[in-house]
Amino acid sequence: MHTERRIEGALRNARVRGTWRSAISLMALVLAGAVFSPAATAQRRERGGQEVVDAVCAACHANGANGAPKIGDEKAWAARASQGLTTLSEHALNGIRNMPAHGGNMAVSDIEIERAITQMVNQSGGHWVEPLGGATPAVVRSGEQIVRAQCSKCHQDGVSGAPRIGDRAAWIPRLKKGLDALVQSAVHGHGAMPARGGIADLTDLEIQGAVVYMFNYGVPVAAASPVVVASSDPYHKVVSGTEIYLGITRADAVPESQRKSGAPTGKGQYHLNLSLVDSKTKAAITDAQVKLKVADPFGAETKALELVSANGMVSYGGYFRMLGPEPYKITAQIQRPGTGRVIETQFEYKVW
Numbered sequence: 001m002h003t004e005r006r007i008e009g010a011l012r013n014a015r016v017r018g019t020w021r022s023a024i025s026l027m028a029l030v031l032a033g034a035v036f037s038p039a040a041t042a043q044r045r046e047r048g049g050q051e052v053v054d055a056v057c058a059a060c061h062a063n064g065a066n067g068a069p070k071i072g073d074e075k076a077w078a079a080r081a082s083q084g085l086t087t088l089s090e091h092a093l094n095g096i097r098n099m100p101a102h103g104g105n106m107a108v109s110d111i112e113i114e115r116a117i118t119q120m121v122n123q124s125g126g127h128w129v130e131p132l133g134g135a136t137p138a139v140v141r142s143g144e145q146i147v148r149a150q151c152s153k154c155h156q157d158g159v160s161g162a163p164r165i166g167d168r169a170a171w172i173p174r175l176k177k178g179l180d181a182l183v184q185s186a187v188h189g190h191g192a193m194p195a196r197g198g199i200a201d202l203t204d205l206e207i208q209g210a211v212v213y214m215f216n217y218g219v220p221v222a223a224a225s226p227v228v229v230a231s232s233d234p235y236h237k238v239v240s241g242t243e244i245y246l247g248i249t250r251a252d253a254v255p256e257s258q259r260k261s262g263a264p265t266g267k268g269q270y271h272l273n274l275s276l277v278d279s280k281t282k283a284a285i286t287d288a289q290v291k292l293k294v295a296d297p298f299g300a301e302t303k304a305l306e307l308v309s310a311n312g313m314v315s316y317g318g319y320f321r322m323l324g325p326e327p328y329k330i331t332a333q334i335q336r337p338g339t340g341r342v343i344e345t346q347f348e349y350k351v352w
Contacts, residue, residue, distance in 0.1 A: 047115070048119075049112075049115035049119030052115060052116035052119075053071070053120060056103045056105050057116050057120065061120060067097065069124075072123060073124055074125035076124070081128075083203065084203030085114060089114050092113045103116075144213050146197075146206055146209065147210050147217075161191065161192065162192070165214045166214065166216075175215070179211070186207050187207060208307055209286065209337065212287065212307065213287070235347060237345045237347070239334075240341075241279045242276055242279065242336070243277040243278075243279050244274060244334070244345055245277070246272070246273070246274060247272070247273040247275070248270055248349060250270055250271075251263065251265045251266070252266065268322060269321055270320055270322050271317055271320075272317065272320055272330070273308070273315055273317040274292065274305060274315060274316045276288060276315070276316070285336065286314040287336075287337050288334050289335045290304065291303065292320075292330065292332055292333075293331040293333075294328055294329075295328065295330075295331070296328050297326050301320055303318045303320070304318075305318045322349075323351065325350065325351060327348050327350045328350065330346065330349055332344065332345050
């Protein structure tokens with residue numbers, strides 16, 4: 001089963017990356033699967049995280065060889081832990097920089113990789129829960145899924161002072177430093193709440209979606225949706241059940257209260273914003289992954305947009321340099337949680 005999953009993963013990488021490296025990894029996985037007989041794998045015992053660390057990972061991670069983050073180096077591991085267990089496991093399974101796939105030992109299973117990563121994170125300042133079995137999900141889970149499965153255990157009834165789901169009066173003071181600060185507080189743990197809510201494989205993006213869901217729960221979001229405009233509006237598209245609204249504002253026109261520190265200003269700097277609405281429910285979509293590519297005849301810039309909140313609305317935004325006067329082709333790529341499909345649409349904009 002583990003071998004089949006690794007082969008499927010390598011096939012996906014080969015299709016996406018189109019590289020010889022992925023093809024070679026696929027061959028190695030097929031060969032590795034061929035040398036293990038069904039009888040041998042049936043009797044195999046999945047090892048604990050520390051066993052795998054001692055047997056495989058410590059060769060590099062114990063002393064930081066080949067640029068590997070050293071076990072116990074909290075700063076080095078914090079940046080990696082912020083990506084979540086799903087991403088770190090993918091890196092370890094497929095190999096990254098100087099580290100070969102599966103740490104150079106193809107006999108190490110997926111779950112053993114996850115346990116070893118969790119062990120090293122915890123020895124470097126983390127507080128993750130070691131996975132017992134199964135595999136971490138490959139798609140982003142929605143805020144509602146995460147809240148129902150985990151967050152509601154405390155936030156439903158306000159256990160240990162946790163702000164209740166939908167209690168905006170309780171959430172607003174916690175958001176006074178911004179959404180990013182609140183997400184990081186949840187990532188590292190705060191008060192009675194453990195890091196990442198006690199689930200190691202929650203990514204920062206998923207935690208963000210859960211926070212937004214609890215803040216917006218019970219609020220009639222449809223009433224606050226962007227004003228419906230004529231279908232001829234060039235900045236409104238409907239794709240695969242998702243309504244997409246594009247907004248463009250000069251960076252220096254963004255109110256200071258909504259501007260992040262270090263945000264660019266001046267000539268040619270613009271803030272581009274996408275608001276997403278479900279065509280069927282008319283509810284705002286606040287837990288998607290959104291990328292925007294802004295291109296003119298001379299070059300292009302691509303960014304992942306950040307979740308932003310202003311005037312009771314939650315949308316996605318980012319800063320881009322647009323000097324003109326040539327028309328800009330703006331391509332939006334959107335992945336809603338629970339789906340592996342990315343929807344795409346284009347807008348055209350000319351700086352006057």
